[in-house]
Amino acid sequence: MQSGRLSDSGPAEPGPRLRSLCGADQAAWASSLSEAEAEAGCFALAVAAVLPAGGSGERMGVPTPKQFCPILERPLISYTLQALERVCWIKDIVVAVTGENMEAMKGIIQRYQHKRISLVEAGVTRHRSIFNGLKALAEDQPNSRLSKPEVVIIHDAVRPFVEEDVLFQVVTAAKEYGASGAIRPLVSTVISPSTEGCLDYSLERARHRASEMPQAFLFDVIYEAYRQCSDHDLEFGTECLHLALKYCHIKAKLVEGSPDLWKVTYKRDLYAAESIIKERISQQICVVMDTKEDEEHVGHRLEEMLKNELNVHFLDYKSVPFGQTMENLMPIREFAKEVKKRNILLYGLLIYYPQDEQKLKESLRQGATIIAALIKERNSGLTGQLLIA
Amino acid sequence: MQSGRLSDSGPAEPGPRLRSLCGADQAAWASSLSEAEAEAGCFALAVAAVLPAGGSGERMGVPTPKQFCPILERPLISYTLQALERVCWIKDIVVAVTGENMEAMKGIIQRYQHKRISLVEAGVTRHRSIFNGLKALAEDQPNSRLSKPEVVIIHDAVRPFVEEDVLFQVVTAAKEYGASGAIRPLVSTVISPSTEGCLDYSLERARHRASEMPQAFLFDVIYEAYRQCSDHDLEFGTECLHLALKYCHIKAKLVEGSPDLWKVTYKRDLYAAESIIKERISQQICVVMDTKEDEEHVGHRLEEMLKNELNVHFLDYKSVPFGQTMENLMPIREFAKEVKKRNILLYGLLIYYPQDEQKLKESLRQGATIIAALIKERNSGLTGQLLIA
Numbered sequence: 083m084q085s086g087r088l089s090d091s092g093p094a095e096p097g098p099r100l101r102s103l104c105g106a107d108q109a110a111w112a113s114s115l116s117e118a119e120a121e122a123g124c125f126a127l128a129v130a131a132v133l134p135a136g137g138s139g140e141r142m143g144v145p146t147p148k149q150f151c152p153i154l155e156r157p158l159i160s161y162t163l164q165a166l167e168r169v170c171w172i173k174d175i176v177v178a179v180t181g182e183n184m185e186a187m188k189g190i191i192q193r194y195q196h197k198r199i200s201l202v203e204a205g206v207t208r209h210r211s212i213f214n215g216l217k218a219l220a221e222d223q224p225n226s227r228l229s230k231p232e233v234v235i236i237h238d239a240v241r242p243f244v245e246e247d248v249l250f251q252v253v254t255a256a257k258e259y260g261a262s263g264a265i266r267p268l269v270s271t272v273i274s275p276s277t278e279g280c281l282d283y284s285l286e287r288a289r290h291r292a293s294e295m296p297q298a299f300l301f302d303v304i305y306e307a308y309r310q311c312s313d314h315d316l317e318f319g320t321e322c323l324h325l326a327l328k329y330c331h332i333k334a335k336l337v338e339g340s341p342d343l344w345k346v347t348y349k350r351d352l353y354a355a356e357s358i359i360k361e362r363i364s365q366q367i368c369v370v371m372d373t374k375e376d377e378e379h380v381g382h383r384l385e386e387m388l389k390n391e392l393n394v395h396f397l398d399y400k401s402v403p404f405g406q407t408m409e410n411l412m413p414i415r416e417f418a419k420e421v422k423k424r425n426i427l428l429y430g431l432l433i434y435y436p437q438d439e440q441k442l443k444e445s446l447r448q449g450a451t452i453i454a455a456l457i458k459e460r461n462s463g464l465t466g467q468l469l470i471a
Numbered sequence: 472m473q474s475g476r477l478s479d480s481g482p483a484e485p486g487p488r489l490r491s492l493c494g495a496d497q498a499a500w501a502s503s504l505s506e507a508e509a510e511a512g513c514f515a516l517a518v519a520a521v522l523p524a525g526g527s528g529e530r531m532g533v534p535t536p537k538q539f540c541p542i543l544e545r546p547l548i549s550y551t552l553q554a555l556e557r558v559c560w561i562k563d564i565v566v567a568v569t570g571e572n573m574e575a576m577k578g579i580i581q582r583y584q585h586k587r588i589s590l591v592e593a594g595v596t597r598h599r600s601i602f603n604g605l606k607a608l609a610e611d612q613p614n615s616r617l618s619k620p621e622v623v624i625i626h627d628a629v630r631p632f633v634e635e636d637v638l639f640q641v642v643t644a645a646k647e648y649g650a651s652g653a654i655r656p657l658v659s660t661v662i663s664p665s666t667e668g669c670l671d672y673s674l675e676r677a678r679h680r681a682s683e684m685p686q687a688f689l690f691d692v693i694y695e696a697y698r699q700c701s702d703h704d705l706e707f708g709t710e711c712l713h714l715a716l717k718y719c720h721i722k723a724k725l726v727e728g729s730p731d732l733w734k735v736t737y738k739r740d741l742y743a744a745e746s747i748i749k750e751r752i753s754q755q756i757c758v759v760m761d762t763k764e765d766e767e768h769v770g771h772r773l774e775e776m777l778k779n780e781l782n783v784h785f786l787d788y789k790s791v792p793f794g795q796t797m798e799n800l801m802p803i804r805e806f807a808k809e810v811k812k813r814n815i816l817l818y819g820l821l822i823y824y825p826q827d828e829q830k831l832k833e834s835l836r837q838g839a840t841i842i843a844a845l846i847k848e849r850n851s852g853l854t855g856q857l858l859i860a
Contacts, residue, residue: 259669265662269736270681271710272661272674273654273725280648280722284682284713285661285674292659293673321660324673333669336662341737347658348730353746354739455852463844467858 129253130174130231130301131166132215135159135187135239136204148346149239150186153356154363154460158346159187160194161242161359167197169246172235174228176218178204178211200228209316209325212236213308220305230301233257236322237296242355243342249296255335256298261326263297264339291336294343297322303330360460380435380446387450418466429456430468445471518642519563519620519690520555521604524548524576524628525593537735538628539575542745543752543849547735548576549583550631550748556586558635561624563617565607567593567600589617598705598714601625602697609694619690622646625711626685631744632731638685644724645687650715652686653728680725683732686711692719749849769824769835776839807855818845819857834860 135149149159159177166175175198179187184201191199202218204211217223221230233256237244248264255262268287276282304322307329315325326332346355418428431452434445449471456464524538538548548566555564564587568576573590580588591607593600606612610619622645626633637653644651657676665671693711696718704714715721735744807817820841823834838860845853 261670263670265664266659268661269734270655270683271713272657272679273682273710273712274679275654275725276722279725281650281652281712281716281725282722284710284716285679287709288707290661290663290674293662294659318677320676321662321673323662323670324660327670327673333665333671336664336668336670341739344737344739345658348733350730350733350740350743350747354743357742357746358739451852452856455848455850459844459848459850461844461848463840464853464858467841467856469853469856 127171127233127253127257128229128231129172129233129235129298130176130219130228131172131235131237131296132212132219133159133162133166133175133177133237133239134204134208134211134215135177135183136180136206136211137208137240147183148352150183151346151352153352153359155462156194157190158242158352158355159239160190160196161355162237162239162244163191163196163199164194165242165244166235166237166249169249172198172249173231174198174200174219176200176202176215176228177239178202178215180204205316207317209308209311209319209322212322213316216301216305216308219301232301233298234301234304235296235298236304238345240346241295241343242346243358244296245340245342248337248339248343249298251337252296252298255337256300259335260303260330260332261297261299261323261334262337263323263334264294264343265291265336266294266339266341266343268292293321293323294339294345296343297334299326303332306330360458363460380433383446384433384449384453387446388453414468415466422462422465427456427460427462427465429465431471432468433471516560516622516642516646517618517620518561518622518624518687519565519608519617520561520624520626520685521601521608522548522551522555522564522566522626522628523593523597523600523604524566524572525569525595525600526597526629536572537741539572540735540741542741542748544851545583546579547631547741547744548628549579549585550744551626551628551633552580552585552588553583554631554633555624555626555638558638561587561638562620563587563589563608565589565591565604565617566628567591567604569593594705596706598697598700598708598711601711602705605690605694605697608690621690622687623690623693624685624687625693627734629735630684630732631735632747633685634729634731637726637728637732638687640726641685641687644726645689648724649692649719649721650686650688650712650723651726652712652723653683653732654680654725655683655728655730655732657681682710682712683728683734685732686723688715692721695719749847752849769822772835773822773838773842776835777842803857804855811851811854816845816849816851816854818854820860821857822860 137149138147149162150157152158153161163175163177166172177187177199179201181203184203187201190196191201200218202214205214216234218226219228219230219234233253235249235253252262252264268290269292271284271287272290273284274282299322303326307322307325310329311319311325315328319325323334326334342358344351346352414428414430421428431449433449434441436442436445452469452471456469526538527536538551539546541547542550552564552566555561566576566588568590570592573592576590579585580590589607591603594603605623607615608617608619608623622642624638624642641651641653657679658681660673660676661679662673663671688711692715696711696714699718700708700714704717708714712723715723731747733740735741803817803819810817820838822838823830825831825834841858841860845858
């Protein structure tokens with residue numbers, strides 16, 4: 083018996099993909115919009131996104147800037163681009179990267195076949211990078227293939243789990259209010275220290291929120307804010323909503339975001355992101371078996387045991403003739419190497435299949451434990467191995 | 472050739488342990504204190520800790536309260552208790568749990584052999600739970616084995632990575648200032664929403680900090696604050712430093728904490744905690760080999776390759792006679808089952824060992840990849856398997 087795993091990624095995809103809203107899902111989602119919204123044609127609105135990705139990731143404690151850190155061998159920023167790309171009504175995505183990372187970024191775009199991306203040079207601060215992105219979208223840029231959008235989304239390269247619904251919410255709110263941003267409840271109380279390093283006052287947690295991303299703006303509002311804003315703001319500021327308020331007197335509409343909007347900041351966030359990506363990918367498994375009899379029976383029992391452990395979808399049982407001798411290891415390894423290119427992780431699993439009911443149960447339970455371990459860890463270093471239950 | 476892994480846990484320990492500061496480390500650390508501090512005898516100071524653990528974990532999106540969620544089969548709170556226990560100068564640890572979790576908590580204390588723990592019933596809010604813990608430490612409690620400490624630490628059950636140095640810092644600052652707490656830079660800008668859900672104002676990020684745990688107080692200060700504090704504070708308040716300021720006019724000394732102090736709040740934080748714990752445990756591996764010749768040679772080459780992938784310490788190479796036939800699978804599995812009780816994960820690894828240098832290199836590289844995968848994932852579901860490089 084052999085257990086393989088299929089991700090839901092397309093064949094041409096060299097790295098893991100996240101779940102995408104498209105086809106039937108997209109249609110179902112769109113139909114949940116009000117009729118007026120549908121008629122107004124949100125999808126007809128010219129929307130672009132700017133992604134500052136010039137940070138050095140000093141808080142991460144690793145030499146690679148965090149947006150380029152690999153998760154399952156794929157750079158973090160590529161997941162974020164994918165999340166934006168799958169939203170068909172975002173026409174252009176402008177990414178600001180430093181000169182030294184420009185070639186690496188071009189390589190990522192090519193390797194993961196990202197579309198609708200334009201690169202601009204990052205500034206030395208986050209605000210300067212965003213400003214450079216906005217300038218590239220402004221109409222007065224010579225030789226630009228980009229056109230000025232009505233609404234611009236500003237997002238972070240290190241927030242890969244942004245969903246279409248929150249993007250839609252900030253965009254529609256920006257169209258109405260001029261500016262909008264996602265917020266989250268505060269996890270810790272916020273305090274203000276005195277100059278002596280003692281507590282001056284603490285803020286009431288319930289009255290404050292963490293300002294997260296994505297944010298969206300009428301392009302003319304945020305571009306004007308950046309054009310007027312002081313050098314001090316460009317150097318030390320961090321909050322686009324603040325600029326819209328200070329320079330254009332626009333009070334942004336705040337939208338409650340999901341916990342998944344959090345920003346990958348520390349090394350532990352990379353671990354968390356990896357586990358979430360694994361969980362999202364590993365929802366389909368395929369069990370290929372060589373049992374000549376009771377195939378359905380054993381398969382179903384294994385499935386029952388696994389269901390208690392995992393939230394997976396069994397694609398199929400297939401009966402394939404395999405011998406059980408050691409010579410058959412090589413075909414499994416070769417096959418595993420082959421399908422890994424399509425992002426399918428394949429392992430062999432030999433289940434001891436005795437007549438004794440108690441022993442069979444034990445064997446199946448062991449098989450379920452092994453499959454659960456392989457699915458949870460999704461480590462490609464173990465593909466092609468023959469495991470024994 | 473066989474590769475096994477040894478955690479640094481003691482034999483009697485049924486679950487994973489974190490690195491602990493003791494023996495030589497402890498001495499080295501203590502010697503880094505100033506002479507005055509050593510003479511004043513911080514360790515002679517009567518210090519206790521209160522751990523509110525009555526929360527329901529609603530933000531986690533799982534039915535189990537987060538402090539009881541298992542990480543590598545061991546409840547989160549047990550790691551936190553271990554982190555406090557290894558600090559020998561904390562005399563008592565008072566944990567506040569709800570009535571319905573009281574038996575489960577007693578089971579955890581017994582199973583993981585926690586010492587110096589007293590249980591009290593949690594209140595309906597965090598502040599009420601802490602107050603119950605403080606009452607148990609106050610002198611006027613009848614039939615209590617606890618005695619009133621000079622300084623009390625307040626920590627969260629869901630911050631398992633607290634280190635001795637930050638505990639020492641808040642305790643000594645509390646002794647001097649009356650109150651002290653760990654702080655961290657803000658990751659997101661904090662804003663205040665208007666009643667209409669629009670941006671009212673945003674705070675300057677550099678002038679504010681997140682208030683984290685641990686905190687420490689002169690016992691008389693914090694106990695007095697809780698005794699005076701209003702029902703509204705007990706119901707809706709979240710910040711002990713605020714109570715000390717409001718009711719005892721004590722401006723707490725703020726201490727910069729490490730990123731590891733973060734609070735396990737969301738499901739992603741459980742993932743992060745699991746990865747950090749795995750990383751801390753898996754720093755020792757032992758390779759047991761059955762090669763009759765070139766043992767050192769092959770072992771050293773494998774070690775070199777692994778060093779590039781992992782930060783591990785090779786304990787030893789051992790030469791043990793194993794055959795390479797399938798009959799030898801059973802002894803490996805039995806042995807693996809046996810040593811798993813001592814928290815050692817053991818796997819078999821057969822390395823193809825040809826004369827051809829290129830093929831040998833390929834084989835060793837494959838072996839290193841497999842070992843790296845096993846160490847990174849530390850999943851006990853795969854122990855006892857014979858893997859092939």
